[in-house]
Amino acid sequence: MSIAVSTVVQQSRLLSGLLMLMCAGLLWIAGLLLFAQVGELSIGARSLLAVACFAFGSYVFFRTLKSRKIYKIHVSGSGQIRLAVRPETEAGALDEGELVELLPDSTLWPGLLLLRLQNEQRQTHNVVILPDSVSAEGFRALLVACRWIVMRHADADKRRFSGN
Structure with missing residues (x-):
């Protein structure tokens, strides 16, 4: 999968x-x-x-x-996240965006995603995603991907602190 x-x-x-x-x-x-x-x-x-x-x-x-913005979030198969941001008032397509990291204090609930994403310059983007912000399938897929990323980071931290 x-x-x-x-x-x-x-x-x-x-x-x-x-x-x-x-x-x-x-x-x-x-x-x-x-x-x-x-x-x-x-x-x-x-x-x-x-x-x-x-x-x-x-x-x-x-x-x-x-502050109304449109976000394009792309999660690759390896868990790498790209974020493109555009004010809602500007027309045009969203660009490729920048690489960001999902911070551990993000909230991942079945009906609400509060994603805290940090880029390489240490700027933080807070993205509030409710089920009416995206399609139902997109919401579910994003929730699963973010949970997978969090679990992968937790496993890596556990291995690092246990000395393995």
């Missing part, structure tokens, strides 16, 4: 929707703080809290819009 897989990861609509709901909730809370009587807080404290909620909600909203 080969673990080779190549897939394009889009931004998750579910995650984007949840972030937008959080931002809308923060804006709603800011409005309530400004225009509704909230406990025993003074108008100065309410205004300060409202501004903080508005600023944080706006920051998350615009940061989410700005």
Whole structure:
């Protein structure tokens, strides 16, 4: 069985929707703080809290819009990973990408992949992959390939520390 897989990861609509709901909730809370009587807080404290909620909600909203990226992940049969990144706003094909290493603190769950990938210059890419980011078959294949890579590294570490 080969673990080779190549897939394009889009931004998750579910995650984007949840972030937008959080931002809308923060804006709603800011409005309530400004225009509704909230406990025993003074108008100065309410205004300060409202501004903080508005600023944080706006920051998350615009940061989410700005950081939308498309990832192309290619795992070879030997477990070597190539990552190509392109902002979603740019048109064109993804290039070949760069070699990256799967870090051990990545999360590999059946419904969520949080891949922490590090290139040779020690830059880290955090890739959030939900089932709606890729095809169902691509998600499963990527999960199996990443688990195989983690197990292979764990076996190599075990042999190195045992002296074999």
